[in-house]
Amino acid sequence: MKDFLAAYIRNPLARIGTIILSIVIILTIFAPIIANHDPLTQNLNNVLLRPGSFVNGELFILGTDSFGRDIFSRILYGLRISLPLSGLAALFAMTTGVFIGLVSGYFGGIVDSLCTMVIDIFLVFPLTLIALSLAAILGPSERTLIIVMMITGWMTYARVIRAVVLSIKNKEFIAAAHIMGAGDFRIIFKHLLPNIVSPALVIFTYNFSQFVILESALSFLSLGIPPPTPTLGGMISDGRDILTIAPWVMIFPGILLVVTVLSVNFIGDGLRDALDPKFKRMV
């Protein structure tokens, strides 16, 4: 553990990523305190104010949108929706994928063939299209997003975990455990799982950043979380018609997306390199 932490901290990008993500998370958690405006209140007197405008004793740090709503506050509250949602979806995807990968790798035989076939089927789908169609069917909502994300995200976990299980399955300590009479469950929980935590964690970070972008894309297409709830993707969509006169409405949510995704990716890279250089090939 100490080696891992030392290796991780040594990585400059990982350090930066961790710091930035921490800041983002703090902003998200304390949004109600930090935000100086209500994200939903419309004020048609303050429409499309430039960033830094000071009007009637109120400061609009990043300007306002076409309904007079403060962009800064909306971004903060938007994070409160996007981040937990993506995190939850990634958790579900991880659980599903790891489970299938474990079962597939450990039991082998027909079970393995079946699971591999299912994984292959899902992988060959044009996921963007399916995500769009599903989102259109189910209607814009949080639940739709989570379902769509789970369906598109579990396969990576399954594949990698299966490979890990296959490579460990034949090692001596498993054989020894078998001989000593250990049942399947015990072997899985006590011997396999600890080895699976690291790769699963690395995949989780990349998965999470993927989902943040996916959620924003779906919200951008009005297939995600419906207005007036602020979401980063929805804000980008709002800024579309007024790009020429009020570009800040679209620029800032996007910047925040990039920053968040970048920092998570850096963390993922750092984790991957610190945990085991072997992972570089698999993930």
Place this chain on the structure above:
Amino acid sequence: MSYLARRLLLLIPIMFIVSIVVFGMVFLSGDPAVLMLPPEASAEEIAQFRESHGFNDPFLIQYGRFVGNALKGDFGVSLRYNEPAMQLVLERLPATLQLSGLSILLIVLISVPLGTIAALNRGSIIDYFASFISVFGQAIPNYWLGFMLMFLFAITLHLLPTSGGPGIKYAILPAITIAVNILALITRMTRSSVLEALSEDYVRTERAKGVPEGIIIIRHVLRNAILPVITIIALQFGYILGSSVVIETVFSWPGLGLLTINAIQNRDFPVVQAAVIFLTFAFVIINLVVDISYQFIDPRIRFIGQEQK
């Protein structure tokens, strides 16, 4: 069972699932008769419409009818444009292919040289630039990047048109936008592929023989490094098709993606069905072709694949 046969067989469950999803879409969105008729239609007209179009039949029979027609290429008539749905899809296909083709061209022309030069000059500015592109390219939401490029080049600098098409002028920004995400990946892959080829034994042998470095690079290193890169690029074609759905919306490029999104938002079910099934089928076939041809290009893969069985 041979690899080819197994992959072909996968087609069946895939198309089955897609067709169910796409067919069920109509039902889950409410009464199809109500959706397809104008709002002033009376209750009688709705009931009559439902009967004559077979919406009262059991689900399976309607599904069977749908599949039967689909296999003939008949997806019904677009609710919005009053043209046969599949015909609309095929009409808009060339525009999307143009865009995809331009994107792939950009990717190959930019990331392969960039990755190669970066590998050959490790630690140089070019290497840092390549890493920079790899890192940012992956983190940027491509539709947002599209708007930013539009803002910079079209709105501020007036160098290019903001939207529309067809035409090369209109295709540049969308093609770049689509390419960026993949540029990141391919640059990194090319770089590591070249690095790996450079460290091979035969390169040392050639150097020992006194062969000029330039010839070693072009004739040996590149040829071997290119292989995995080509495969990855070909596999990205599906991702490109998927991205074009969103990017065409951003730039109003008159392609299949824009048609699909509009159809989804307008609840134009025949078109959605035709488009999604067509795109899925194309996607799956392309992946299959790439997989198979890769086995021929590099015979080593065939053996590795068989080992894993």
